[in-house]
Amino acid sequence: DAGITQSPRYKITETGRQVTLMCHQTWSHSYMFWYRQDLGHGLRLIYYSAAADITDKGEVPDGYVVSRSKTENFPLTLESATRSQTSVYFCASSAYLEAFFGQGTRLTVV
Amino acid sequence: GQQLNQSPQSMFIQEGEDVSMNCTSSSIFNTWLWYKQDPGEGPVLLIALYKAGELTSNGRLTAQFGITRKDSFLNISASIPSDVGIYFCAGQNFGNEKLTFGTGTRLTIIP
Numbered sequence: 001d002a003g004i005t006q007s008p009r010y011k012i013t014e015t016g017r018q019v020t021l022m023c024h025q026t027w028s029h030s031y032m033f034w035y036r037q038d039l040g041h042g043l044r045l046i047y048y049s050a051a052a053d054i055t056d057k058g059e060v061p062d063g064y065v066v067s068r069s070k071t072e073n074f075p076l077t078l079e080s081a082t083r084s085q086t087s088v089y090f091c092a093s094s095a096y097l098e099a100f101f102g103q104g105t106r107l108t109v110v
Numbered sequence: 111g112q113q114l115n116q117s118p119q120s121m122f123i124q125e126g127e128d129v130s131m132n133c134t135s136s137s138i139f140n141t142w143l144w145y146k147q148d149p150g151e152g153p154v155l156l157i158a159l160y161k162a163g164e165l166t167s168n169g170r171l172t173a174q175f176g177i178t179r180k181d182s183f184l185n186i187s188a189s190i191p192s193d194v195g196i197y198f199c200a201g202q203n204f205g206n207e208k209l210t211f212g213t214g215t216r217l218t219i220i221p
Contacts, residue, residue, distance in 0.1 A: 101152025
């Protein structure tokens with residue numbers, strides 16, 4: 001299917017575990033982003049990528065790692081999950097100023 | 111970093127009423143955008159504004175790019191039940207496609 005897909009949709013993990021959220025887009029957009037959404041904070045940028053092998057920090061990068069070996073994939077890894085990383089995570093891709101968002105991954109860290 | 115303040119945080123209105131919300135920034139943006147998020151979904155672009163002073167409509171939605179480039183406004187006329195959701199403003203600058211989002215306005219329609 002065309003578009004941008006995130007997996008899993010829901011994830012529960014324990015404190016200290018590593019977890020990876022996946023993001024895949026079929027448009028070959030050069031830019032991809034990871035945001036987290038929390039009540040009272042709106043959407044905050046974690047990391048973004050302008051192209052394969054080019055990534056940069058956003059507003060709240062601590063505790064997260066990204067990679068982008070292929071244009072279509074942009075996984076987000078929480079190296080050692082903490083309760084404060086409980087959130088809804090959105091991946092997006094962008095071309096010509098319009099960003100398209102995935103459906104989100106709801107992550108709970110217990 | 112840049113911060114966008116959106117107001118109001120929430121609105122409770124009756125069907126048919128008009129809605130106004132705004133977004134202010136501590137610094138300028140070259141592009142302002144408005145997104146809507148339905149429950150359980152990612153945000154979807156409603157309107158994009160590219161020039162200071164620009165007024166743009168999309169059906170019942172009208173948005174304006176403030177002349178100082180530090181604010182933007184969104185109006186919804188004659189609200190209907192499917193307008194329920196969270197509305198986000200976002201700012202963007204030339205040379206980089208990353209978006210800075212506001213905190214959102216949650217719109218609820220009272221029966």
